[in-house]
Amino acid sequence: MEMEHYNELNQHVKGVSLWQDALKRLKKNRMAMFGLYIIIFYALISLMAPILPIYSYKQQVLNHQYLPPSFKTAGQLLYEKKSYFLHAMAAKEGRTVLNSKEKKQLSDLKQSLAVEKKKLFNGKTVLVNQRHYLLGTDSLGRDLLARIIYGGQVSMMIGLIGALTSMFIGVVLGALSGYIGGRFDTLLMRFVDIMYSLPYLLLVIIFMAIFGRNIANLFFALAIVSWLTVARVVRGQVLSLKNSEFIEAARASGAGTGRIVFRHLIPNTSGVIIVYTTLTVPSFIMLEAFLSFLGLGVQAPFASWGVLIQNGVYAMTTYPWLLWFPAIAMTLFLFSMNFLGDGLRDALDPQSKNKL
Amino acid sequence: MTKYIIRRVLGLIPTIFIIITICFFFIRLAPGGPFSSEKKLPPQILKNMQKKYHMDQPLIVQYGQYLVDVLRGDLGPSYKYKDYDVNYFIKQTLPKSMLLGGLALLVALILGIGTGMISSLKRNSWIDYSSMSVAVIGISVPLFVIAPILMYIFAMKLNWLPVAGWLDDGGAKTLVLPVLSLSAPYFAMIARLSRASFLDSLRSDYIRTARAKGLKTSVIMFKHVLKGASLPVVSYLGPAFSGIITGSIVIEQIFRIPGLGRHFVQSAFNRDYTMIMGTVIVYSLILVFMNFLVDIIYGYLDPRISYS
Numbered sequence: 199m200e201m202e203h204y205n206e207l208n209q210h211v212k213g214v215s216l217w218q219d220a221l222k223r224l225k226k227n228r229m230a231m232f233g234l235y236i237i238i239f240y241a242l243i244s245l246m247a248p249i250l251p252i253y254s255y256k257q258q259v260l261n262h263q264y265l266p267p268s269f270k271t272a273g274q275l276l277y278e279k280k281s282y283f284l285h286a287m288a289a290k291e292g293r294t295v296l297n298s299k300e301k302k303q304l305s306d307l308k309q310s311l312a313v314e315k316k317k318l319f320n321g322k323t324v325l326v327n328q329r330h331y332l333l334g335t336d337s338l339g340r341d342l343l344a345r346i347i348y349g350g351q352v353s354m355m356i357g358l359i360g361a362l363t364s365m366f367i368g369v370v371l372g373a374l375s376g377y378i379g380g381r382f383d384t385l386l387m388r389f390v391d392i393m394y395s396l397p398y399l400l401l402v403i404i405f406m407a408i409f410g411r412n413i414a415n416l417f418f419a420l421a422i423v424s425w426l427t428v429a430r431v432v433r434g435q436v437l438s439l440k441n442s443e444f445i446e447a448a449r450a451s452g453a454g455t456g457r458i459v460f461r462h463l464i465p466n467t468s469g470v471i472i473v474y475t476t477l478t479v480p481s482f483i484m485l486e487a488f489l490s491f492l493g494l495g496v497q498a499p500f501a502s503w504g505v506l507i508q509n510g511v512y513a514m515t516t517y518p519w520l521l522w523f524p525a526i527a528m529t530l531f532l533f534s535m536n537f538l539g540d541g542l543r544d545a546l547d548p549q550s551k552n553k554l
Numbered sequence: 555m556t557k558y559i560i561r562r563v564l565g566l567i568p569t570i571f572i573i574i575t576i577c578f579f580f581i582r583l584a585p586g587g588p589f590s591s592e593k594k595l596p597p598q599i600l601k602n603m604q605k606k607y608h609m610d611q612p613l614i615v616q617y618g619q620y621l622v623d624v625l626r627g628d629l630g631p632s633y634k635y636k637d638y639d640v641n642y643f644i645k646q647t648l649p650k651s652m653l654l655g656g657l658a659l660l661v662a663l664i665l666g667i668g669t670g671m672i673s674s675l676k677r678n679s680w681i682d683y684s685s686m687s688v689a690v691i692g693i694s695v696p697l698f699v700i701a702p703i704l705m706y707i708f709a710m711k712l713n714w715l716p717v718a719g720w721l722d723d724g725g726a727k728t729l730v731l732p733v734l735s736l737s738a739p740y741f742a743m744i745a746r747l748s749r750a751s752f753l754d755s756l757r758s759d760y761i762r763t764a765r766a767k768g769l770k771t772s773v774i775m776f777k778h779v780l781k782g783a784s785l786p787v788v789s790y791l792g793p794a795f796s797g798i799i800t801g802s803i804v805i806e807q808i809f810r811i812p813g814l815g816r817h818f819v820q821s822a823f824n825r826d827y828t829m830i831m832g833t834v835i836v837y838s839l840i841l842v843f844m845n846f847l848v849d850i851i852y853g854y855l856d857p858r859i860s861y862s
Contacts, residue, residue, distance in 0.1 A: 392569070395573075395838075395845070396572075396573055396576070397799065397800075399796070399800040400800070400833075400834055401834075403803075403818070404577070404580070404581055404822050404830055404834075405580070408581055408825065480694070487696055488696065488697075488804065491804060491807075492807070507698060508698070511698070511702045511808065514702055514706055514710075518706065521702055521706070525699045529694060529696075529699060532695070533690070533691075536690070536693065
C-alpha cells in the first residue's frame with residue numbers, strides 16, 4: 199500500500215524505512231562496502247570452485263613437492279631446480295661449466311619432462327608437468343591455490359552454519375526468556391551464567407580429543423556454547439520492547455505468546471540479530487582454525503584455513519609461501535567480515551557510533 | 555565490603571564443584587580409556603592396571619573418591635606417565651604459563667591504555683588513524699597467524715630474538731616474542747575500548763571544569779579521566795583472562811614452551827583422565843578467581859555499584 203505524504207508546506211515527502219536509511223548509511227561507509235565486495239568475491243569463488251579451472255585439492259603429485267609459487271609450468275620448475283643444483287655442485291668443485299655427465303643428466307631430465315607423464319585421476323588423464331602452480335605446492339605435491347579455495351569453502355561453511363545455528367537457538371531462547379520472564383527466565387539466565395564461568399574452550403578441546411575429530415562433532419561442540427551471548431542480547435532487547443504500546447495492542451487484540459514473540463518481538467530485534475550474525479561468522483572461523491591448529495579440527499584430505507596455516511607454520515623456515523598465502527586469505531576474509539559487521543552496526547544504530 | 559567478599563568466595567565453591575562434576579562425567583562418556591592403545595594389553599594386565607587406579611569400581615564411587623582427594627589437594631597420579639602425579643606436573647608447568655599470561659596481560663594493558671589515551675587526545679590525527687588501524691589488525695588476525703609471522707620476521711630473518719626456548723636456556727630474550735604475540739589481540743581490544751571511553755569522558759562536564767581550573771593535561775588525564783574511563787577496560791578483563799588462557803595453549807605450542815597448555819592438549823589426546831581434570835580445575839580456579847578480582851576492582855572504581 200503506497201501512502202502519499204505531504205509536509206506542512208504541501209510538498210511531497212517520501213517516507214524512508216529503517217532499512218533504506220541503514221542501506222544509505224552503509225553505502226557511505228567505504229570500509230564496510232569494501233568488506234562487502236570482498237565477501238561477495240570469496241563467496242563467488244567458492245561457489246564456482248567446481249567449474250573453475252583449478253586442480254584437485256587432494257591429488258598428490260609426489261615429485262612436485264614444495265614447488266614455489268610461479269607462473270611457469272611444473273616441468274620448467276623441475277628443470278630449473280635440477281640445473282640450479284648441478285651448477286651449485288659444480289661451483290663447489292671450482293668449475294663454472296658443467297661436465298658431460300651433468301649435462302647428460304640435464305638433457306635426460308628435459309627429455310623425460312617433454313615425454314609427458316600422464317596421470318590418471320578420477321577417470322581423467324592429467325598432464326602433470328604442464329601444470330601451473332600459481333601459489334606453489336605443499337609437502338605432498340598438492341596445489342596450494344586449490345587447497346586454499348576448498349579449505350575456504352570448509353571454513354566459510356563452518357562460519358556460516360555455526361553462526362546461523364547459534365543465532366537460531368539464541369534468538370528463540372532469548373526472546374522467550376525475555377517475554378515470558380518468571381521462573382523460566384531465572385533458570386535460563388542462571389544456566390547462561392554458569393556456562394559463562396566454565397572454561398568452555400577447554401571443554402571443547404577435551405570433547406574433540408575424546409569424541410573424535412569430525413565436522414559433525416565440531417559443529418556440535420561449537421554450537422552448544424555459542425548461543426549464550428546472543429540469547430543475552432536478544433533477551434535485553436525484548437525486555438525493553440515488551441512493555442511498548444504495539445505489544446500491548448497486539449495482546450489486547452488477542453495475540454498469543456507465540457505470535458507476539460515470533461511476529462512482533464523478534465522482527466523488531468532483527469537489526470541486532472543481523473549485526474551479531476555478521477560478527478559471529480568470523481569468530482566461528484577463528485574457533486575452527488584454533489582447533490584445527492591444535493590438530494583437533496578438520497581431518498585430511500579435507501582442509502580448512504586453520505589446517506593450512508598449521509601446516510604452513512611447521513614449514514615456514516624453508517617454504518614460507520605455505521604460511522603466507524593461507525594466512526593472507528583467511529585474514530582478508532576475517533577483516534572484511536569485521537568491517538562489514540562494524541559498518542552494519544553503525545548503519546542500523548547510528549547512536550552506537552564510536553562505541554564498542 | 556568484607557561481607558560481600560566472603561559471600562563471593564563462598565559462591566565460588568559451587569561453580570568449581572559444577573565444573574569438576576561436568577568434566578568428570580563428560581570425559582568418561584566416551585568409549586575407550588587411558589589404557590586403550592594400538593597395542594592391546596593382555597586382559598589380566600589391563601585388569602590389574604584398572605585395579606591399581608581404582609577404575610574397576612563403579613563410576614559414582616570413583617567420583618566420590620576423586621572429590622575427597624581434590625578436597626585434600628591431591629589431584630591423583632597421572633595415568634600415562636607412571637610414577638608421576640598430577641600435582642608434580644602442575645607445579646612444574648603452571649609458573650611458566652602464569653608468567654607468560656601475566657606478562658602478556660600487563661603489556662596489553664599498558665600499551666592498550668596508552669594507545670587509547672594518545673588516540674583520544676589527538677583525535678582524527680595520523681597517530682589516531684594509524685594506531686586504530688593497527689588495532690583492527692590485532693583483532694582480525696588470529697593469534698596463531700601473528701605468532702608465526704613475528705617469529706619468521708624477528709627470529710628467522712632479522713635474527714634479533716630466539717626462535718623458541720625458555721628462561722633457563724635462553725634468558726629473558728626468549729620471553730619477548732611469546733609475550734608480544736599473546737598480548738596482541740588484547741592490546742588491540744583494550745586500545746579500542748579505552749579510546750572510545752576516553753573520548754566519552756573528555757566530553758563530560760567534570761573534565762571541562764577541570765580544564766577551566768587550569769589543570770595540566772597530564773593531570774587531567776591521569777587523575778580524572780583514567781579512573782572513570784577505565785571501567786569498560788576493567789569489565790573486558792574477564793573475557794581477556796579466559797582468552798589469554800586458551801591463547802597460551804597455542805603460544806606454548808608454537809614457541810615450544812613447557813607450560814601447562816601443552817600438557818593439557820597432550821593429556822586430552824592421551825585420555826589421561828586425572829591430568830585433564832587437574833588442568834581444568836587449575837584453569838577454572840584461576841579464571842573464577844580473576845573474575846572475582848575484576849568485580850572487586852570494578853566496585854572500587856565505580857562507587858555507584860553497591861555490594862548489597
